[in-house]
Amino acid sequence: MVSEVPAGSDSPGGTAESAVTFTLLGPLEVLKDGVDYAPTAPKILQLMAMLLMRPGKVVQIDSIIQELWANKPPRSVRTTMQTYVYQVRRCIEQNKLAADPEAMLATKPPGYVFRIDPAQVDVFEFQQLCRRGRDELEARRFADAARSFRGALGLWSGPALANVNCGSVLAAYAVDLAEQRRAAQHLRIEAEIEAGMHRELVGELRSLVTANPLDEGLHGQLMRVLGRSGRRSDAMATYRQLRTRLTTELGVEPCDELQLLHHELLSAGDPS
Known part of the structure; x- marks a missing residue:
């Protein structure tokens, strides 16, 4: 095209x-x-x-x-x-x-x-900052990675192309950008967790899982920060609530990663 x-x-x-x-x-x-x-x-x-x-x-x-x-x-x-x-x-x-x-x-x-x-288009800067953040994550420079992803996400002021009547081509492009934004948010939180920002993330992640009640990635991140903040019972309650929703609404069990994290919490192991 x-x-x-x-x-x-x-x-x-x-x-x-x-x-x-x-x-x-x-x-x-x-x-x-x-x-x-x-x-x-x-x-x-x-x-x-x-x-x-x-x-x-x-x-x-x-x-x-x-x-x-x-x-x-x-x-x-x-x-x-x-x-x-x-x-x-x-x-x-x-x-x-x-x-x-x-x-x-x-x-x-x-x-x-x-x-x-x-470079005159904000999408270019967003993607450049995300690439830098991924490189910094790979190098285990977690604070730097979190800063890069925060900068990328700070470029957003609403849904992509919010004032455009999108046809099929632009609608697909807007969906792709929304997925890129969601991935950047996930990686930003991952970087902040690894940088030791456990208690600071609890409120934000509770809000995010409320807005996205079936998002297993966000629930896993919330369980981890709760576990690392000494709130093991709250972390397990988060898992139970998600499992109830998934089995009731979709007829599926939580993914293997969440089941493993839940098992570690039950065993009072290190939830990291």
């Missing part, structure tokens, strides 16, 4: 766009000097989200049509889409987001490419 655009002399000239940043981890925003210049028309915003999803890469026309109209494109779909592209370029020009709007949003068969540095 996308193809790489080789770096070279056809990159947009000037530095007008260097101060512009784009957010997808929450509402889509186009920020310059603290002011949001994102278009307000739903289809134009949807098109911009498609382009920002693949900065520096060609987004194919067929993919855009699928996103904007699904299986019911208008009769003049190509002309309508070209009008939307023109509106995005007009937004760039009117708000001085780039020296050359047609270079920033370039026509590149078989589609269009938004020629910006991926």
Whole structure:
């Protein structure tokens, strides 16, 4: 659906766009000097989200049509889409987001490419911080890893693409971003547990398991911090409550890891 655009002399000239940043981890925003210049028309915003999803890469026309109209494109779909592209370029020009709007949003068969540095999009920074956090976890630098994951999660201001009417392509992308956020949260808590922040995490994890009553990973983390905080009975009660929900609602037992942790708590062993 996308193809790489080789770096070279056809990159947009000037530095007008260097101060512009784009957010997808929450509402889509186009920020310059603290002011949001994102278009307000739903289809134009949807098109911009498609382009920002693949900065520096060609987004194919067929993919855009699928996103904007699904299986019911208008009769003049190509002309309508070209009008939307023109509106995005007009937004760039009117708000001085780039020296050359047609270079920033370039026509590149078989589609269009938004020629910006991926680092201008908050998703890039989020993923970069998550990679750093994983490397730090692997190196057992737990405090550093927790700091990196906190920084990554701090970039979020709500559900991904919160102000965009998502079609099938963007909806799938938003789900993927939500899963990345969930994984970062899990790893951040893991890093903080290993850094010795047991009692500090109890309240947060209780809140999280209340909001996610069938999430075995969160329940396991809560059981561990309770056990390490000297609250073995509370940890076992957490397991019993989860097991009741799983068997009643899904007809399954807790995963092997949780059963092993429960056995260790019953045996008064070290729950780590």
